[in-house]
Amino acid sequence: MNNSYFENNNTYMEWKLDEKIYKTIVGALGSCNSSNNSVQVEVTKVLKDLNENVADAALYLLHIFMNKQENNDVRQVGGLLLKNYINSKNKFLSNDILKIIKNEIFKLVEDEVKEIRNTSGSVITTILTKYEGIEQWPEALYNLLLLIERGNNDVVDGAFRAILIIIEDELMNRKNRDSLFFQFCKSQLLQKLFQFCSPQEKNIKKKYAAECLDLFITSSCFTTNGVFNDMFAQLWECLGYLASEEDPQILKIVVSCMTIITDTRYSSIFSNLDAIIQFMVNATNSNDRKVQLEALEFWPIFIKDRSYVAYASYNNPKSDINKSDSNYIDENVYKNINELRTEALKRLKNYLPYLCKILIDNTVYTKWDYLTMDESHFQNDNANVPDLIQDISPELYNNKNNDIAQEEIKMNKMNNINNNNNNININSSNNNINNNNVINNNNNNIGDINKNNINSSNNNINNNNVINNNNNNFFFF
Known part of the structure; x- marks a missing residue:
């Protein structure tokens, strides 16, 4: 891929894309779910090249994410890749590109496809919580509230989902009560949530408002020493409506x-x-x-x-200074x-x-509970009837001395068994020694046989000499 970047402008409408690069990216995103290993290798290669060599890669992903002519699955993957691109703080992610993303991303919160709305909310929360922070982009929270007030159910769903993610992240990583997030909640968000709980509001707003309040309550924000303690009366009234x-x-x-x-x-x-x-x-x-x-x-x-x-x-000295017990x-x-x-x-x-x-x-009830409830289990129940003498099993007398004697007998048996085993081992070893001697004697006999062979061979040599002498006599006759 060749580097491509908009020059002398910083708006999305003035940005010019390269059709070849765009089609390559769309083709890769469309094949990302393929089970073919070679296809997956090619997709990985394209995405790696996109991240490392294309300066305006984020804008290509944004364009795919916003393009309603593309398949919804391809659009969603483009949005998820854009989120990861921002989260990784890519070296090509400049302030100009980020500004374009922040200006355009709210349009996707109003998309009719639920998956696209949810993904756009994830992109917004990634910019807020992972990249810049609420202090650098405070208008995002106000824009989300404005989208909720428009009344369209799709818009309310997308905007509230984004707010829920922001609340979860901020409550998990909260630093102090004076943060911009808590100031926004006190001045804007909570008042809107209380308003959305009123009987005349739409059910979708009530449901999401209740979820948001549940997050704050679970995080102890409305306790007597919580950050929103002074707003508890309004919360209690809203719970009564809900x-x-x-x-x-x-x-x-x-x-x-x-x-x-x-x-x-x-x-x-x-x-x-x-x-x-x-x-x-x-x-x-x-x-x-x-x-x-x-x-x-x-x-x-x-x-x-x-x-x-x-x-x-x-240790409250004002109540009684004479108390020495610290607790x-x-x-x-x-x-x-x-x-x-x-x-x-x-x-x-x-x-x-x-x-x-x-x-x-x-x-x-469990299956066992039902079985134990069966009346047949109680027909012959005589637990409350005293036992008769003949019903009691006899207890056999057991003398401690007898126990000691029995133990000694057991030990003697064990010793006898061990002695027998040792005798067996000794006999077997003696047999092995005798066998070895027999083998050695046999080997000696083999030596005698070899001696006989040598003698016989000497006799053969002498016979040969006689024959040779006879032959010599023949030639000289």
């Missing part, structure tokens, strides 16, 4: 959020305690299995002993927590007949 929804996905999120809040802000639930208990009873009896399982997590959290919270205050109990906190738990158990008592029936009706 609790009246029929969508199982939304209800599952609400149940999860209320369980976490019960565990982290126990006193906060008592303003609506009866309504919360009734909601959780209904959730436990839900037709949706996931909602049921999530609701089951609530009850152990709701009734557990919280006395350990009394130990949260250590003293704050009696006021201890008393308050126990009073709340007592009140909670008292309220729950009124709902136990309904709750217990629901739990029993929805209990899942």
